[in-house]
Amino acid sequence: MAAGLELYLFDSGTLGLGGVEVPVPFYLLRHPQGDVLVDGGNPLAVARDPHAHWGALADIFEVHMAEQQHCVAQLARFGIAPDSARYVVQTHLHIDHTGALGHFPNATVVVHARELQAARGAESPEATGYVREDFDRPDLRWHTVDGEFDLFDDGAIRLIETPGHSAGHMSLVVTLHDTGPVMLTADAADNRAQWEGRAHPRALSSREDASRSLESLRQIARELDPLIVFGHDPENWSGLSRAPHRYT
Numbered sequence: 001m002a003a004g005l006e007l008y009l010f011d012s013g014t015l016g017l018g019g020v021e022v023p024v025p026f027y028l029l030r031h032p033q034g035d036v037l038v039d040g041g042n043p044l045a046v047a048r049d050p051h052a053h054w055g056a057l058a059d060i061f062e063v064h065m066a067e068q069q070h071c072v073a074q075l076a077r078f079g080i081a082p083d084s085a086r087y088v089v090q091t092h093l094h095i096d097h098t099g100a101l102g103h104f105p106n107a108t109v110v111v112h113a114r115e116l117q118a119a120r121g122a123e124s125p126e127a128t129g130y131v132r133e134d135f136d137r138p139d140l141r142w143h144t145v146d147g148e149f150d151l152f153d154d155g156a157i158r159l160i161e162t163p164g165h166s167a168g169h170m171s172l173v174v175t176l177h178d179t180g181p182v183m184l185t186a187d188a189a190d191n192r193a194q195w196e197g198r199a200h201p202r203a204l205s206s207r208e209d210a211s212r213s214l215e216s217l218r219q220i221a222r223e224l225d226p227l228i229v230f231g232h233d234p235e236n237w238s239g240l241s242r243a244p245h246r247y248t
């Protein structure tokens with residue numbers, strides 16, 4: 001466990017999905033060796049004109065986001081300048097997780113190799129959830145991982161392979177000094193209903209993999225008893241302390 005590691009929870013607005021408003025979270029980890037942004041929520045472009053950026057997906061996902069809810073604006077209010085972030089970790093590259101890309105010039109973007117491959121090979125956004133303009137940028141410095149990855153090699157921020165929702169989806173297990181373990185499932189489990197088996201995980205890549213990934217996260221949770229942050233769960237989210245609160 002890393003003394004000095006802090007976790008902040010943010011959201012970049014909500015998505016209306018079949019009548020339910022779900023949060024679109026992103027996370028900041030302040031590690032002694034550098035700031036880490038996990039996903040970036042919605043891209044800035046959809047705060048301005050969702051249809052121009054998302055096309056038909058903007059009809060399925062009704063976005064509610066103001067420009068000042070973009071990750072860069074929210075971090076600026078913390079005094080965190082875009083050039084100071086060391087890493088951007090992408091749980092995956094779907095449209096509501098790519099808000100950081102292209103905005104943090106000194107950050108290395110960490111993503112699973114299969115996720116980047118799938119996103120680059122994706123045909124239509126409607127079928128796959130990927131919008132090419134988000135990640136197909138010459139200015140991004142990628143670091144692809146395969147298998148479990150320990151970001152600072154100190155056990156504090158572990159990236160866990162959880163494919164199924166997308167081809168190379170990853171969840172995180174963070175170990176804080178006071179709070180203890182925190183699991184960021186991202187979209188491996190949107191919500192508690194999926195976690196408890198009352199609903200299927202949303203599997204855009206593989207239903208079998210998604211079920212297996214969920215089970216492996218449950219196994220980790222049985223061992224660690226972490227604070228769990230689901231990917232898009234309004235109830236779970238409202239029960240957590242958002243930034244400026246910090247989990248230490």
Ligand SMILES: [Zn+2]
Binds near residue numbers: 094096097187231232
């Ligand atoms: Zn998502």
